[in-house]
Amino acid sequence: MELTPINPEHMFSLHGPEMKNYSFSGGFAVNTRRFLFVFALAAGAILLPGALLAHHSTAEYDMTAVTPIKGTVTKFEWSNPHAYIYIEAKDDKGNAAEWTAELASLGMLARVNWKRDTVKPGDAITIYGNRAKDGRTVMRLEKVAFANGQELSAQVR
Amino acid sequence: MVRNYLKSSAACGAALLFFLPAILGQTANPSKAATAPDLTGVWMIDQFHPALFPKGITPPFTPWGEAQFKKADTLVNDPNLACLPHGIPRLMFVPLPMQIFQVPDMVLIYEEAGNQLRQIHLNRDHRKDLDPTYNGDSVGKWEGETLVVDTIGFNDVTWLDHVGLPHSDALHVVERIHRADHNTLVDDFTIEDSKAYTKPWTASQTYHLKPGWEIAEYVCDNNKYVYHEK
Numbered sequence: 001m002e003l004t005p006i007n008p009e010h011m012f013s014l015h016g017p018e019m020k021n022y023s024f025s026g027g028f029a030v031n032t033r034r035f036l037f038v039f040a041l042a043a044g045a046i047l048l049p050g051a052l053l054a055h056h057s058t059a060e061y062d063m064t065a066v067t068p069i070k071g072t073v074t075k076f077e078w079s080n081p082h083a084y085i086y087i088e089a090k091d092d093k094g095n096a097a098e099w100t101a102e103l104a105s106l107g108m109l110a111r112v113n114w115k116r117d118t119v120k121p122g123d124a125i126t127i128y129g130n131r132a133k134d135g136r137t138v139m140r141l142e143k144v145a146f147a148n149g150q151e152l153s154a155q156v157r
Numbered sequence: 158m159v160r161n162y163l164k165s166s167a168a169c170g171a172a173l174l175f176f177l178p179a180i181l182g183q184t185a186n187p188s189k190a191a192t193a194p195d196l197t198g199v200w201m202i203d204q205f206h207p208a209l210f211p212k213g214i215t216p217p218f219t220p221w222g223e224a225q226f227k228k229a230d231t232l233v234n235d236p237n238l239a240c241l242p243h244g245i246p247r248l249m250f251v252p253l254p255m256q257i258f259q260v261p262d263m264v265l266i267y268e269e270a271g272n273q274l275r276q277i278h279l280n281r282d283h284r285k286d287l288d289p290t291y292n293g294d295s296v297g298k299w300e301g302e303t304l305v306v307d308t309i310g311f312n313d314v315t316w317l318d319h320v321g322l323p324h325s326d327a328l329h330v331v332e333r334i335h336r337a338d339h340n341t342l343v344d345d346f347t348i349e350d351s352k353a354y355t356k357p358w359t360a361s362q363t364y365h366l367k368p369g370w371e372i373a374e375y376v377c378d379n380n381k382y383v384y385h386e387k
Binding site: 055056057059060077079080081082084105106107108110111156 | 231232237238240319373375
């Protein structure tokens with residue numbers, strides 16, 4: 001699945017230190033974000049969501065909510081300027097939905113323990129991330145949870 | 158008299174001991190000034206500041222500069238979407254590491270972003286009649302512990318920051334790069350561009366030393382973002 005061209009309607013706006021405006025949009029949103037935010041403050045605000053994407057801004061993503069999507073990996077593109085995980089999931093009505101998760105660049109991912117085979121086609125995983133504002137089934141990945149319950153953060157700092 | 162003589166020899170001896178490392182250093186590596194501070198290592202920005210001017214603070218735009226800024230859209234015409242070079246100073250704000258090397262007559266900055274190599278020439282002036290380039294022509298000199306870098310010769314393609322702050326080919330960037338302590342590097346920028354801004358302004362970026370880090374390959378071989386400018 002290829003990403004469609006970006007909808008050019010948003011200016012770059014929300015970054016780590018400016019996340020005070022965040023709110024949850026219900027539905028898929030989970031409140032781990034609040035925990036992460038408070039944790040980041042406590043840790044001296046070293047957690048920088050804005051720093052994840054070196055190549056382009058986070059403007060296309062809703063940085064105020066984290067959405068979990070459970071599915072099966074169909075492809076893992078280990079590539080620059082971003083890595084991508086593709087999963088086959090189900091929507092609210094049980095219909096098949098293909099999701100794409102965008103990650104950071106390979107150098108930064110390697111520094112937080114990601115490898116080219118961290119996820120493999122056929123793996124059952126849950127991806128957590130900030131979904132595209134325009135409704136596409138695309139997200140900026142925060143972390144993955146594996147079938148055995150282990151989690152791996154995609155945050156680079 | 159003898160006593161005074163002894164005193165002054167002792168003073169000479171102490172002075173010699175004090176300067177010995179510098180003298181030896183010069184002998185061992187005649188191409189590098191004995192007093193040149195060491196900036197080498199892998200460095201990473203401490204905080205990502207996409208916008209050089211915080212919200213609510215208007216940059217001192219000329220009408221031309223303001224018009225350029227209004228055209229900027231991070232999702233449409235950011236030159237970086239096409240993986241073009243960032244230009245200076247934006248390259249120094251990218252949230253990817255850089256490695257600084259000091260070699261005879263040059264300080265080299267190897268950026269993970271696009272694996273660009275930035276050359277800062279220490280013992281020459283700007284070339285005459287420069288071709289406009291993405292990263293310009295950088296010349297540097299040491300002022301005490303600070304590397305002062307002067308860069309001109311830019312094209313007008315790049316942005317100054319990650320949200321579209323514009324510049325023209327008249328851009329002139331002066332950087333003062335110094336080590337605040339062993340683990341901290343600071344780059345203070347003065348940015349001057351009379352076509353885009355009514356007066357010079359300043360910015361600053363702090364970096365942390367990252368022992369054990371190596372610069373990774375970074376080739377845009379899977380770029381799903383298209384540059385629609387033209």
